[in-house]
Amino acid sequence: MRSAASTQKSQQMLNGPITPTLWSMTWPMIAGVATLISFNLVDTFFISLLGTEALAAIGFTFPVTFTVISLTIGLGIGTSAVIARKLGANEDEEARNSGSSALWLSALLVGILAFLGFVFSRPIFAMLGATPEIMPLIDEYMNIWFLGAIFLVLPMVGNSILRASGDTKTPSLIMATGGLVNAILDPILIFGWGPVPAMGMEGAAYASVGSWLIGFVAIIYLLVWRKRLIEPLPPGFVDFWRASKQLLRIGLPAASANMLTPIAMGVLTAIVATHGAPAVAAFGAGARLESIASVVILALSMSLPPFISQNFGAGKIQRVQAAYKTALKLILLLQAGVYLLMLALLPVIQMAFARDAEVARVLALFVWIMPLGYGVQGWIILTNSSLNALHLPIQALLLSLLRLFVMFVPLSWLGNMIADLPGMFVGGVLANVITAFLAYRWFMRETNGQAGRITAANAVATATANEPKGEQHGA
Structure with a gap:
């Protein structure tokens, strides 16, 4: 049974003023995401102290690690959408069963993907363009990362269960704690301290796994024993299978959409690699800077979907559209x-992440051009997550395909052919602008269609309820 606090949060999402309610759900996520990402930047900083080759190695790992993370994010999106809609429709027991099934399903699928990545690691990174000199550094980091990936997935999906119930503060605290632990362990394990030997790239990987392990323990304790939102085990195989099909109907397309990003990043990394290792190092650092620059976008992509799903479950499409438009305006301004x-901070950024002049030059190009498109890129990300919240995962997947492989990769490649790296960055910005306006029109068309169907269904229900009993039975 849901707690009184959880029920109150659901009622606030369904009936409270939109902007204050959305902000109250978002600001804790901003704090948590910002803290987590800032500590990841600290992680990149410490690795950069090992040299340009180490920083380039981390740049090559990004498409692969993000593939595993994308599967986890997709499963979390499916989990949040299914559970939030059930809570909006007052199906509390079904929501608990779905939460239990989501954790076990996620652990199974990510475990399989991480195992395949571990076995085929060298061919994958060779295909991305990693040189023989950099490959040993990649192995040191990724072999440990793959083995610990199971402890990454469960906190992320568990946090989705909490957010679906309207609790965004606890996931924020868990993310911030994990990031803090990672930042503390990084210098100790990378460079050594006291009896702890210097482990280099392996130390960076062990620091990440250690932070995930703490998040794993915290989320299981909260979900099972403290808040009692799930059971330790699904009620049975039949219920697990039924819940898994519901989760995968949204989760697999969402995961596929998220996996398109590292595939596109892999293509772009291979293009950047033709300009040399310093360019790859700068591009990898730029990708991490993009994460912290997009912290509000990421926070809203986590807080907006539960709001939309619960109101969708309650048939309140006008509140869905109003919340979506409010989020877009906020993102563009911020x-x-x-x-x-x-x-303004470009000199500081170069000092922190660039160890030679060429890395600094490419990083400056990245900062001058790519962030111009972050606002409209936020429109696309929020539209994608909102479509999933409406249980329209195929449309969200098609939007991701449109953005990355019809617009982003082709225009970036064309820009690189015309004007090298500056042209590639300009092509990416142009792709985001075009896709953002198409995404907005797409979402409004879908929600207007949903509103029409709900109005028609209500009209039929009202007519049936008002029909004389004798006529209903053909008397």
Whole structure:
């Protein structure tokens, strides 16, 4: 049975004023995501102290690690959408069963993917363009990363269960704690301290796994014993299979959509690799800077879907559209400020992540051009997550395909052919602008269609209820 606090949060999402409610759900996520990502930047900083080759090695790992993370994110999206809609429709027991099934299903699928990545690691990174000199550094990091990936997936999916119930503060605290632990362990394990030997790239990987392990223990304790949102085990195989099909109907397309990003990043990394290892190092650092520059986008992509799913479950489509438009306006305004801030901090960014002049030069090009498109990129990300929240995963997948492989990769490649790296960055920005406006029109068309269907269904129900009993039975 849901707690009184959980029920109150659901009622706030369904009936409270939209902007204050959305903000109250988002600001804890901003704090948690910002803390986590900032500590990941600290991780990149410490690795950069090992040299340009080590930083380039981390750049090559990004498409692969993000593939595993994308599967986890997709499963979390499916979990949040299914559970939030059930809670909005007051199906509490079904929501608990879905939460239990989600954790076990996620552990199984990510375990399989991580095992395949471990076995085929060298061919994968060779295909991405990693040189023989960099490959040993990649092995040191990824062999440990793959073995610990199971402890990454469960906290992320568990946090989705909490967010679906309207609790965004606890997931934020868990993310921040994990990031803090990672930042503390990084210098100790990478460079050594006291009796702890210096482990280099292996130390960075062990620091990540250690932070995930703490998040795993915390989320299981909260979900099973403290908040009692799930059972330790699904009620039975039949219920597990039924819940898994519901989760996968949204989770697999969402995971596939998220996996398109590292595939596209892999293509772009291979293009950047033709310009040399310093360019790859700068591009990898730029990708991490993009994460912290997009912190509000990421936070809203986690807080907006539960709001949309619960209101969708309650048939309140106008509140869905109003929340979506509010989020888009906020993102566009904030990302304009983020761009100006990044330009002002460019010398500091170069000092932190660039160990030679060429890395600094490419990093400056990245900062001057790519953040121009972060606001409209946020529109696409929020539209994608909102479509999943409406249980329209195929449309979300098609939107991701449109953005990455019809627009982003082709225009980036064309820009690189015309004007090298500056042209590649400009092509990416142009692709985001075009896709953002198409995404907005797509979402509004879908929600207007949903509103029409709900109105028609209500009209039929009202007519049936008002029909005389004798006529209903053909008397």
